[in-house]
Amino acid sequence: MLRAIYNALWWIIAPLAVLRLLIRSRKERGYREHIAERFGYSRGRLQEDNAPLIWVHAVSVGETRAAQPLIDALMKARPDARILLTHMTPSGRATGAQIFGDRVLRSYLPYDMPHVVRRFLRAWRPSLGLVMETEVWPTMIDECRRADVPLVLTNARMSARSFKRAAKFGHAGKDVFGGFARVLAQSPSDAERLTALGARNVAVLGNLKFDMSTPPELAARGHAWRAAIGTRPVWVAASTREGEEELVLQAFAALGIDDALLILVPRHPQRFNEVAALVENAGLRLERRSTWAPSAAVASAASGAGGGVPALPPSVNVLLGDSMGELGAYYAASDLAFIGGSLLPLGGQNLIEACAVGVPVLIGPHVFNFTQATADAVAAGAAVQVQDPADLARALRELFGDKAARLAMGGAASAFAARHRGATARTVDVLMALLPE
Numbered sequence: 137m138l139r140a141i142y143n144a145l146w147w148i149i150a151p152l153a154v155l156r157l158l159i160r161s162r163k164e165r166g167y168r169e170h171i172a173e174r175f176g177y178s179r180g181r182l183q184e185d186n187a188p189l190i191w192v193h194a195v196s197v198g199e200t201r202a203a204q205p206l207i208d209a210l211m212k213a214r215p216d217a218r219i220l221l222t223h224m225t226p227s228g229r230a231t232g233a234q235i236f237g238d239r240v241l242r243s244y245l246p247y248d249m250p251h252v253v254r255r256f257l258r259a260w261r262p263s264l265g266l267v268m269e270t271e272v273w274p275t276m277i278d279e280c281r282r283a284d285v286p287l288v289l290t291n292a293r294m295s296a297r298s299f300k301r302a303a304k305f306g307h308a309g310k311d312v313f314g315g316f317a318r319v320l321a322q323s324p325s326d327a328e329r330l331t332a333l334g335a336r337n338v339a340v341l342g343n344l345k346f347d348m349s350t351p352p353e354l355a356a357r358g359h360a361w362r363a364a365i366g367t368r369p370v371w372v373a374a375s376t377r378e379g380e381e382e383l384v385l386q387a388f389a390a391l392g393i394d395d396a397l398l399i400l401v402p403r404h405p406q407r408f409n410e411v412a413a414l415v416e417n418a419g420l421r422l423e424r425r426s427t428w429a430p431s432a433a434v435a436s437a438a439s440g441a442g443g444g445v446p447a448l449p450p451s452v453n454v455l456l457g458d459s460m461g462e463l464g465a466y467y468a469a470s471d472l473a474f475i476g477g478s479l480l481p482l483g484g485q486n487l488i489e490a491c492a493v494g495v496p497v498l499i500g501p502h503v504f505n506f507t508q509a510t511a512d513a514v515a516a517g518a519a520v521q522v523q524d525p526a527d528l529a530r531a532l533r534e535l536f537g538d539k540a541a542r543l544a545m546g547g548a549a550s551a552f553a554a555r556h557r558g559a560t561a562r563t564v565d566v567l568m569a570l571l572p573e
Contacts, residue, residue: 138308142274146249150175153247163406166226173244176252180259181218181241188217188571191262193245196228197403197460198486199268202291204235205347205560206266211239213564214571220260227405227460234461245273253279264570266290270298277315286317286570290563291344293322294329295483295504302333310334317570320563323508339566342559343509345488350464355493358468361429364445365397365455365469369536372399372457372466372495375485376476381411383479383525385418388453390529393536395450399466401457403476403485408458420453425462428455467493471542472535474498474528477505484510491518492553496545498522498531512556518549 154171161168181189190210194200200223207219219240223229232242246256253276265280265287267273272289280287294302302309313319313334321327322343331338362370373384381400388398402411408424415422429445448455457466467473473490477483478500487497488509497519503510513519520535522528535542 138305139274143250146247146275150247150249160406164226166230169226170244174247176246176255176259178243178246178256178259181261185218188214188263189220189241189260190214190217190567190571191220191222191260191265193222193265193267193271194228194232195223195245195268195271196225197231200228200231200235201489202345202348202486203268205349206290206344206563207236207240209560209564210567213568217263217571220262231461245276248273248275250275250279254283257283257285263572264288264567266567269293272302272312274312274315277312281315287315288567288570289316289319289330289335290567291322291559292319292330293326293505294333295507296329297504299329299333318566320566322559325508341562341566342556343488344559344563345486345509346492346553346556347558347560348489348492350468350489350493354462354464355468357462358465360445361465361469364429365448366450368395368397368450369393370397370399370470371472371474371532371536372401372470373474374401374457374463374466374476374490375403376400376411377403377480377482378407380476380479380482381414384474384476384528385414385420387525387528387532388420389418390526391532392529393533396536397448397455398453399455399457399470401463401466401476405458405460408456412456412458415454415456421449421451422454422456423448423452424456424458426458464489464493467495470495472496472498472532474532475500478502479525479528487513487519488553491549494546494550496520496535496542496549498528500524500528513549513552516548516552516555517545518552520545 157167192203194203221232221240221242222245224245246252262285265285267289269291277287314336316335319330319335319338320341321330321338324340327338327340376384412422467490473495475485475487475497477485481502483505484503487499490497499510499519499521501523514521520531522531
């Protein structure tokens, strides 16, 4: 009965979803592109193309970047296979294009309607499907099972909050989670919750995000920016969400260090102008990364040519990170990193990339999407959890005032990230057994 209601609701939701895409496209044009793919009308692949196809679904930017080491490893392990990368957001699709270029095929994931999903599967004929982290679409799982396509929940996580919601569906939920061929969990607590929800063949392989690394050219870009900024204290507020920038600016005002520079990097590109207006309305001088260090200048500096990035005027209080795919560079340019999505009850964002760069991490109280990674980082001395803007300002002030403590924390962050690597190799070993020879 629940499945019938779910399928019927999609006939109502689908037109509204398209309307929402068109509305959102007023701020981000990509939402009005490739709409047919959301109904399964993908170009697919040629009928005579019989190479194994590994389909990887990464909903948006974070999942796409986390999938990079896994996709690279899959290409190396099975060079004869094709890779299809699907997304739900234009920013995720743009990130995939930026990282992989034409090495992968790409499409939007279709809406979760039986005939739409079947059309998608007929067009692409995947040999194996991987969905990253928390993506659970009941009809997609059902149709993959019917089409004999092994579908694997990869880098899987299940917060206590999400578990309580999913458990309310009882046997219907167990049928959904039991449809995955394998579930590869990040941690024992994730595995325990997923098993309780009905998942079969569950293994704990670790978090793929620990295998992410900042490319050398991106680190060099960040170091070039830092040289142009000078010796002033620099902190980055990364992946901030709506309503959170005001809190970050409150912390900045309470910091009490006159020459400090805040690098503010909103998570969603359609909000760049909105956040710029917030900064200017706060009476702070703003510089945009896109106008201060345009791409050609950045490339020149990062390649060692020198002189590519102009000095950032000392009167600038806030550098707006209005670019995609450069978070590693922003971390490399900073003394301290605050990870957004955590001052408001939004679940937090990934702190592992900052740790891997060797930057001490500050993070708010709301981290239910990254509970284990946050707890482990705090225990390792790599991160400090703060409760509110005043507490954030206090932690920043203490660390800026104690260089030895800041450097020790950065070293602990690097060691923490290095200690948990290896999930990619373990995941590939499992996946290769599911692919046809």
